[in-house]
Amino acid sequence: MLKNYFKIALRNLQKNKVYSFINIGGLAVGMAVAMLIGLWVYDEVSYNRNYQNYDRIAQVHNHIIEPLEKKADYATTLPQPLAKVLREKYGHLFKHVILLQWAGDYSMRIGENNYVKKGQFFDNGVIDMFSLKMLKGSKESLNDPQAIVISASTSKSLFAEKEPIGQIIKLNNKINCKITGVYEDIAKNSFLGDVQFIGNFENTKANFPEVKANETNWHNSSQRLFVQIADNVSVEQANAAIKNFYFKDAPDDYKKLAKEYQAILYLNPMKNWYLYSDFKDGYPSEGRITFVWLFAIVGLFVLLLACINFMNLSTARSEKRAKEVGIRKAIGSVKSQLVNQFLSESFLVVFFAFIITLILVSISIFPFNELTDKNIKMPFYNLYFWLLCLTFIASTALLSGFYPAFYLSSFEPIKVLKGTIRQDKYASLPRKVLVVVQFTVSIILIIGTVIVYEQIQYAQNRPIGYNKESLIRIPMDDPNFNNNKLIMKEEILRNGLADNVAFSSSPVTSIWDNWGGFTWKGKKAESESSFSVTYINEDYGKTIQWKIKQGRDYSNEFSTDSSAVIINESAAKYIGLKNPIGEFITNDDTQQRRQIIGVVEDVIADSPYEPVKMGFYWYVKNPNDVGQMLVKINPNLSANKALAKIELIQKKLVPSAPFQYKFTSDEYGQKFKSEQLLGKLATLFTFLAIFISCLGLFGLASFVAEQRTKEIGIRKVLGASVASLWRMLSKDFVVLVIISCLIAAPIAYYFMSNWLQKYNYRTEISWWIFAFAGIGAMFITLLTVSYQAIIAALVNPVKSLKSE
Incomplete structure (x- = not known):
């Protein structure tokens, strides 16, 4: 039976090539967008998760209240002696307390050759804390103050096949170092992803007098401080213990300053560093997580648009398949068998679309990485990826085929075979609603994209106080x-x-x-x-x-x-x-x-x-x-x-x-990097959403023109012009787009005005943006519909009437 279902489904796809192309092509594009966004979202949410101690690593922050403005703020740079006191008096809370120097580019001299490599200096314990996989050396490799450990790719670029351990190098022609270890390259989507070597913080004290001088200076806040929380301690417990640190353990003169600023010490867990990098009232609030949610929703909506095409075209062609349903019911088919038949067609369409999706994503993954500055790879060898794909195929097939299957299988065989089945004036209402949904989403994306670019331009045109050219x-x-x-x-x-x-x-x-x-x-x-x-x-x-x-x-x-x-x-x-x-x-x-x-x-x-x-x-x-x-x-x-x-x-x-x-x-x-990325991705996905919507619109327009062939022929015989026939076939779609504009405008305004609130220096949302989106959507609609409308209007009426 299952084989029969798919055989019939395949014949129907071959018989209706245009509709099959629209369905499979639209779904493939929608699924490709959803898959690319899914891979991007996974890369974002998995940031830093390559570290075994991900849940126990935190950065120490200050929460302060500005005395004059009474405004809450935060500070990520702290006094250097704070680390020593945390180790001595709060050692039971932490497995590691580590000071670090800011990452930077260092000239690296090896023999007569100069290189530029990005490095960072940490207190000892960093190898264990960040669970670096040592290919050569051990987690004690940084015990020597002059030691550095390098990544595997850096080792290969500097020494090729030679032994790097023991090599003496000089950083910035003044910091003497010795390579004592090689670690496996760290995932790019992580805190240390772009660092090529790691050195001992003690070496910076030996070479930078200002760093050494601040070792006991509480009034210089220039260092960052990371901790690894002990296994039997929670973040909440540690925060409660160190909250009033300054009032208990800082020197008296610093206590006075801390009291003036109402300073509180707290831990910001690693899970917040990337996705919650913005701060509100001195604590982590939002950040890239907003982008993640935004594009996850966009991906789902683009996939929904493609599914809507399938539902619309399937139900629109219901009359052509009505006799098939009637005959099947007359010879004994039950509703469940018909539902299975139509769902099998849906699964077949989705399966073909999925094959094309894999090809499209594989082709576009490199330019997508270039656009997003990522290193995403197709996880073909990951079992979970294929399980997710199967779930993806099943859910998409059910989403796109569920309504058509139950709609088509509900026809009464007697009425169908007598030819008395006719769709009433409300029969097309679900299709119209779905078209409105499609264009509402597309118009919201158009408005959002324009506002993002307006915000970027507004900030870029802000007077910067100097001339940056040349x-x-x-x-x-x-x-x-x-x-x-x-x-x-x-x-x-x-x-x-x-x-x-x-x-x-x-x-x-x-x-x-x-x-x-x-x-x-x-x-x-x-x-x-x-x-x-x-x-x-x-x-x-x-x-x-x-x-x-x-x-x-x-x-x-x-x-x-x-x-x-x-x-x-x-x-x-x-x-x-x-x-x-x-x-x-x-x-x-x-x-x-x-x-x-x-x-x-x-x-x-x-x-x-x-x-x-x-x-x-x-x-x-x-x-x-x-x-x-x-x-x-x-x-x-x-x-x-x-x-x-x-x-x-x-x-x-x-x-x-x-x-x-x-x-x-x-x-x-x-x-402007983050905002420009948002703008580029929004533009790309808006274009694809419009493309998918237009595919569906093209299919519906061709169906309407086909359905009204006799009417068009009669009107032409009675003297109707091509222009009047074009207006007749286009007006319904224009009305739907106008409704979409009216729905999309307030939704887009609400979300984009909230997005702009996070910027102190921000553009205004102008009326012309909504007008541009509406006129643009109208133009695209007319362009899509007009081809089919004009072709239908130009057909010789003799042929139109003869075909009946």
Whole structure:
């Protein structure tokens, strides 16, 4: 019987090739979208789950209340001595307490060769904590302060088949290290996924005096702190134990500061790091999990659109299959057999669509990875994948075939065989509802996509306070740059490669230092906040082309500039002085007093969606005290030629350092990465949703035209024009699209306005977006329907009437 079902189903598919193509093609595209999104969602939710201690690793955070604004906030950087106290007094709560240095690119010198590798320094215990699989060495491989362990791929790229263990290398030409282990490459979708080597935190203390100096300094919060919770302790228990840490175990002067800020210590579990990276009221709230839910829902809706096509076309062609149902019932078929027959057709369609889906996904997985910056692979060798696929096929087949099967099998045989069955005016109502659902979803996606791009453009068009074009940054971590920085600057300018060259302590697009504890004239007692601090030389302003709003820029002509400060507009507003020029800022710790000589327009160094942080720009005369060179490339030269010549100059002066540079425009562009990804994926899935909807619309339009062949012929004989026939066949679909627009608009407005609320700097939702989506949907509908309508209207009426 089952064989017979599939044989008949196959014959029906062959007999109705156009409808079979629409059904199989639409389902294949819908299933491919759902599968790609499913793989992407799995990659997202499995982030960090490759670590065996996933449920027990956490980062230590501060929860604070800003004294002046009474606003809850959080801090991920903490005082270095906090780690020691946690180990000594709270050791029963934690298996590991680990300080770490920020990950960064390091020049790696091996013999005469230079490489650039990304590395990070941790306290000992990191191998065990993050369950690194050691291919060579053991979890004690980082016991030596100068030890580093490298990934397997890094070992292969550096040493090929040679033995890496014991090799001596030098990082940034000043940090001596010895390779003591090789670990298996870590999954890309994880915290350490892009790190190529791991070193001992003690080595940073030995090579960076500021890190060593802060070992006992409670007032410098520049380190991150990770813990592994003990096996018999829960996160809640650990949080309860350390909540009032500062008031019990910090020095008295720090207790006073902690009380002022109502500081609370708490653990942020690893499961929050990636998916819940946004914070609300100082605690993890949302983040990428919003994208995950959004695209999971989009994937289900796109699959639903494809299933709707199947249901619509199956029920629309019910009259053509009515006699088949009548004859089968007349010779003894029961309803369950007919249901099984039609469900078998559905399973066959879904099976063929699934085969095509696997081909489509396999072909598109590489460009999809490029688009999403992922390393997703087809899990063909995973049993769970195939079990999920079987479930996927069964659920899709039931979803798309359930309604048509029960609808077609409900016909009464007597009425069917007498030819008296006719669909009443409500028979097409379910199909119309499904078409409205299809276009409602498509219009919501169109509106959402436009608003996402509007938000990106709004932020990108925000004044950034400087000129990022043709501006590059060259990191100068190698000690051999010292005493060569000014020479390199002069050589670049002498050769006409740049308009200006400057030095700073951090990139223009980042804030690396935040300081608190400043006093100024008229400061309120509760006004205590942190300011970003950037050390710059006198050419910095000219190089980045910032805008002076009050006062003047730094200049060599003023010897007093060594004790001066330039502040940004946000700092000037916060300080609250009507005329800040000439006033003094004093650092409470060092008692260093600096006079304000200028106010500059806010420079966006953090998120372009957030208010600019209050900032101080401190003058530094000796470029050896800072590690970044900024070069404004001569606009009359091509960037490639200028960079090649700058590289030659550097190699001549500092042959030990690899030439590294970053375009400021690229670094700034990275700030829009998440939103741009959302926009690109939304555009792709919107296009596919519209394509699937149009496939179904095309099929329905062809069916309607076929169904009204005789009517069209009679109308043409009576003098109806092609235009009037086109209007007659198109108007019903236009009405459905108008209804879809009316339903989609408030739904899209509600969800997108909520999405925009997470940005402080956000665009407005304009009326034209809804008009554009509605007109676009109308145009697409008319374009899809018109082909069938015009073809039907142009048919010779003699043929139309003769066929009856």
